[in-house]
Amino acid sequence: MIWEMNYERKIGKVREKFEEHNIEAMLITNPTNIFYLSGFSGSAGYVLLTAEKAYLITDFRYEEQAQKEIPLHIFELVILSTKIIDKIKDLVENENIKKLGIETKYMTVDFYNELNKNLSHCNLVSVKSIIEELRIVKNEEEIIRIKKAAKIADLAFKHIVKFIKPGVKEFEVAAEIEYFMRRKGASKASFDIIAASGERAALPHGTASEKELKKGDLLVMDFGAVYKGYCSDITRTVVVGKASEEQCNIYDIVLEAQKRALQAVAVNMPCSELDSVARNIIESYGYGDKFGHSLGHGVGIEVHEPPAVSKNSTVNLSPGMVITIEPGIYIEGWGGVRIEDMVLVTEQGPQVLTTSTKELLEI
Ligand SMILES: [Mn+2]
Known part of the structure; x- marks a missing residue:
């Protein structure tokens, strides 16, 4: 080792x-x-x-x-x-x-x-x-560990959808994710787990609270595992019960922006340009001012590390970098949607490390 x-x-x-x-x-x-x-x-x-x-x-x-x-x-x-x-x-x-x-x-x-x-x-x-x-550039062993951490996070998502139902507290969702990840070999969660539902989903970093899930809530879950010192980071947004038309629409916009940015990942691509791939899509639907954070960040020993995938970044992508792509739309009083994957930059193009479904789940 x-x-x-x-x-x-x-x-x-x-x-x-x-x-x-x-x-x-x-x-x-x-x-x-x-x-x-x-x-x-x-x-x-x-x-x-x-x-x-x-x-x-x-x-x-x-x-x-x-x-x-x-x-x-x-x-x-x-x-x-x-x-x-x-x-x-x-x-x-x-x-x-x-x-x-x-x-x-x-x-x-x-x-x-x-x-x-x-x-x-x-x-x-x-x-x-x-x-x-x-x-910023990971070696082979580091990538193996990051992939394993991503795998644990994917398994945790699969597990948590079975646990989500009206009446469950955000605290319980976060605790269940963490307990599950640790049983799968994570030494800890890579940061305080975000489980933000209903209006709280509009808080980009809404760590879990005592709020209970209720029918019609959007639920943003952002979490990751640490495996042998290396982190993962994933976000999925689901609906508790049946999704409204507006929830579906906003979800689709974020998903389109997220997928297009993932596809655009390539060696030599400026991080600033990658940010604008997603941002332009969200702006074109009129939600530009509801996406107030950068598109993503590097992941490694720290869950947030260089390079920043943002407007102001001066870094170009190169093989061995692991970054997140995580656009979101946040509307005060209504809720929010964020979808996040980790991606490894390779000569052959993007290799997405988190593979949980991105279909809008109605749970
Ligand atoms: Mn992230």
Whole structure:
């Protein structure tokens, strides 16, 4: 497993960026980036990466776990016996590092001040997104995990349609989805499950509430699983009982926009253009102002990660990217519809990873 994740290659890619950023080493403090580079999943860890060496620093609680998770032929495991700042100071001085890249987006002001105070002979350089940019393109093993997470989410959708009926609370829908996914091998849900029904369906991020489902409600369910550290993300909208004409119409518009955008996914396609494929369709029906969020986002270790599939994105699609396509229409006081799939960009075109039915289900 450790070999398949290609840690050596990932670390090599980070080191290749040192020159461009004018740094000799990098201190990685974002737990997601630490997991990406080392496989370490503990909540307290630091990685110091120099041109030659890689240190994973953690404490007694995570010693055994780290030994199992990280490639020990690449990383030297350092178990803290002093304060973290003292250990970093030691390593930086021993390695004679004068220019250290730091993830200023992922540290507290207090920690930054401590670094500044203790590393007085070392220049701290804010490097914004070296690792985040590498994470955009997934390797084979990462794609296997994402596909498995998507599969679990698909199974959960199939399961939950049997559970939905008038009188059931949104809380119960969310709990049932999560319980089911965990029984299928998910370590957790990839975010707080959204189950928004009736008028609440107009809230794009309406996490489940105590509201009971009633006949005629639209129910938007947005959820995902985490499998071996990688996320899935899917949204389906169903009707409790029989759908009205207006519900069918709006659903069809969103579905048309979603399908057209999925079909448009191709290598070199600008994410901004992809966003407008869906947006133009929704605008043409007069609902442009009811689709107030971007079309999608990257998915990987984090459920929302670059690239943004939005008007302002400057990223073009390339093979190995996994993104979501999730247009929606939200009408205050009426409800909303969103349909979301995950798609893998390949040389051969789009490979849709979530395969749950998109027919409007009347449950
Ligand atoms: Mn999403």
